[in-house]
Amino acid sequence: MGEVIVITSGKGGVGKTTTTANIGTGLAAQGKKVVLIDTDIGLRNLDVVMGLENRIVYDLVDVTQGNCRLKQALIKDKRFEGLFLLPAAQTKDKNAVSADDMKKLCEELREEFDYIIVDCPAGIEQGFKNAIAGADRAIVVTTPEVSAVRDADRIIGLLEANNLKRPKLVINRLRADMVKRGDMMNIDDMIDILAIELLGVVPEDEQIVISTNKGEPAVLDMNSQAGQAYRNITKRVMNQEVPLLNLDYETGIVKKLKRLLGLKG
Amino acid sequence: MIDFLRNILGKEAPRSKNIAKERLQLVLVHDRANISPHLLEDLKEDLIRVITNYMEIDENALEVQLNNDDQSVALVANIPVIKMKRDYQDLRA
Numbered sequence: 001m002g003e004v005i006v007i008t009s010g011k012g013g014v015g016k017t018t019t020t021a022n023i024g025t026g027l028a029a030q031g032k033k034v035v036l037i038d039t040d041i042g043l044r045n046l047d048v049v050m051g052l053e054n055r056i057v058y059d060l061v062d063v064t065q066g067n068c069r070l071k072q073a074l075i076k077d078k079r080f081e082g083l084f085l086l087p088a089a090q091t092k093d094k095n096a097v098s099a100d101d102m103k104k105l106c107e108e109l110r111e112e113f114d115y116i117i118v119d120c121p122a123g124i125e126q127g128f129k130n131a132i133a134g135a136d137r138a139i140v141v142t143t144p145e146v147s148a149v150r151d152a153d154r155i156i157g158l159l160e161a162n163n164l165k166r167p168k169l170v171i172n173r174l175r176a177d178m179v180k181r182g183d184m185m186n187i188d189d190m191i192d193i194l195a196i197e198l199l200g201v202v203p204e205d206e207q208i209v210i211s212t213n214k215g216e217p218a219v220l221d222m223n224s225q226a227g228q229a230y231r232n233i234t235k236r237v238m239n240q241e242v243p244l245l246n247l248d249y250e251t252g253i254v255k256k257l258k259r260l261l262g263l264k265g
Numbered sequence: 266m267i268d269f270l271r272n273i274l275g276k277e278a279p280r281s282k283n284i285a286k287e288r289l290q291l292v293l294v295h296d297r298a299n300i301s302p303h304l305l306e307d308l309k310e311d312l313i314r315v316i317t318n319y320m321e322i323d324e325n326a327l328e329v330q331l332n333n334d335d336q337s338v339a340l341v342a343n344i345p346v347i348k349m350k351r352d353y354q355d356l357r358a
Contacts, residue, residue, distance in 0.1 A: 146285050146292075153293050182280030189286050193293065 002033075002110040005117050005237070006135035008159070010151030012122030014143045015172040018208060018218075019230075020119040021049045023139075025217040026234030028083035032114040035074065037105075038088035039131040040121040041097065047087045051078065051215020061089035064101040070108060079220070084113075095126065099133035106134030115237075124158060132159065138167035139199060139237075144174055144185045153194055168199035170233060175204045176247040187244075200233035202226050203247050298331050298338040305329060312342065321347040 007020045017038075024036040037060065038046035047053040058073035063086070077083035089096065102118075109116045120131035132138065138159045142152040152169070159167050171190055178184035191198055207224035211217060219230040225245070232242045309329050316322055323345040332339045 146289050149289055150292060150296065154296060157297070179282075182282050185282045185285055189282065193286065193289055 002113040002116055003137070004106045004110065004135045005115065006120055006132050006138045006164070007117060007141060008120035008128065008132065008138060008155055009122065009141040009148070010124065010155040011142075011148045014141050014148050015170075015202070016122070016141050017045050017049050017119055018212065019139070019141050019170055019172065019202075020046060020117050021217045022219040022227075022230035023234055023237055024115070024117045025050075025077075025080070025083065026219040026230055027115050027117075027237065028077065028080035029220065030234065030238065031082070032238075033082040033112065034080075034115045034117065035084045035086060035109055035113045037086045037109075037116065037118045039097070039102070039118055039127065041088045041092065041094050041127065042090065043121065044088040044090045046119050047075075047085060048215060049212055050085055050217065052085050052087075053215075056087050059087045059089040059092075061092045061096040063105065064097050070105070097130055099130050102130050102133040104134075124154065128155075128158070129162075132162055132164060135164060138164045139170055140167050140194075140196070141170045141172055142190065142194075143172050144179075144190065149185070149190060149193060156194060156196060166197065168197050169194060170199050171201045173204045174201050174247065198244075199236055200229060201244060201247065202229040202233070203245070294338055295333050298333060300331065305331075312344070316344060318350075319353060320349045323347055 005023075007016050007023070009016050017040075020036055020038075024034050028034045036046060036050070038044055039060065040046075041061065044059075047056060052075050055075045058068040060073070062068045063070050063073045074084040074086055077085065106116055106118075116134075118131050118135060121127040140152050140155055140159070142148045156167055159165075169191070171187060174187070175184055179186045187198065187201055203225050205218070205224055205226035207221055208218050208226050211221055211224070211227075217230075218224050218227040219234065221227040225247075229245050232245060235242045309327060312329065313322070313324055313327065326343075326345045328341075328343040330341055332341050
């Protein structure tokens with residue numbers, strides 16, 4: 001029996017879709033059978049981040065309305081045998097999918113997949129409620145900004161009210177240089193405020209833009225720090241213990257100098 | 266080293282992350298205090314149950330609300346007492 005995990009944030013633009021694509025691809029790279037569901041109807045994006053936009057025939061609404069069989073709408077990934085995408089509808093009515101539809105769909109997918117990763121739309125309206133309807137657990141994505149953290153707090157409250165207890169936090173786009181000079185909230189600040197368990201921290205990394213440009217999730221890029229962060233997050237999703245990445249931006253020379261002077265880097 | 270330089274250059278302005286954290290903590294106190302009327306009703310009923318062990322109160326005039334001001338959130342209850350209960354025995358006396 002597979003597990004349904006919803007990726008959510010409240011605020012838009014903090015990296016829900018990128019996180020979904022990378023965790024999903026990461027799990028598939030670990031040999032798991034994974035399906036990604038884009039529930040952001042009208043604002044479909046997971047397909048382009050995954051580089052699968054040219055293969056779409058049917059979508060989520062086609063499945064729930066019975067225009068096609070579920071199997072027909074699942075798009076097979078280019079890279080991994082066990083990875084599939086169920087894209088959102090781009091042109092149909094936002095209310096075409098109900099919470100019950102999502103529950104039924106998740107139940108069906110559970111039979112065949114190890115992980116069902118649901119990419120949630122921004123906001124707290126019906127689209128959010130639908131996306132979380134069939135989920136077993138939730139991952140909340142935030143960035144180190146007051147607006148994103150505030151919305152994350154609201155989402156955590158709503159998840160818990162909907163019986164998704166103990167969601168876990170992904171802090172995205174952390175800049176170690178800004179944290180170091182005290183101009184960005186650090187990990188402890190955010191954990192302190194939101195009072196939930198940390199799943200992982202993804203540093204700000206140009207490679208994310210580049211990999212999204214290409215439609216290749218960064219988790220597969222062995223040279224990218226964000227990719228390493230996502231590989232670690234993936235393992236933690238699989239309940240393996242992995243230490244946090246050391247996000248130290250200092251160059252080797254500075255470090256050596258500090259050590260010489262007896263200052264800890 | 267950086268701290269040392271800062272000390273020489275005089276007192277520094279508060280770092281912006283501390284401002285962010287303080288502002289967030291404050292705004293979340295208010296956000297989280299947005300509780301449902303349902304919760305407030307349940308709280309009222311529980312309060313009545315406890316207080317009537319000790320005194321007779323005017324249940325219809327009872328008011329319970331959350332007050333937000335700039336710095337804090339307070340639970341304010343206005344509970345008119347009709348009379349004290351005679352049969353209360355102070356066991357510790």
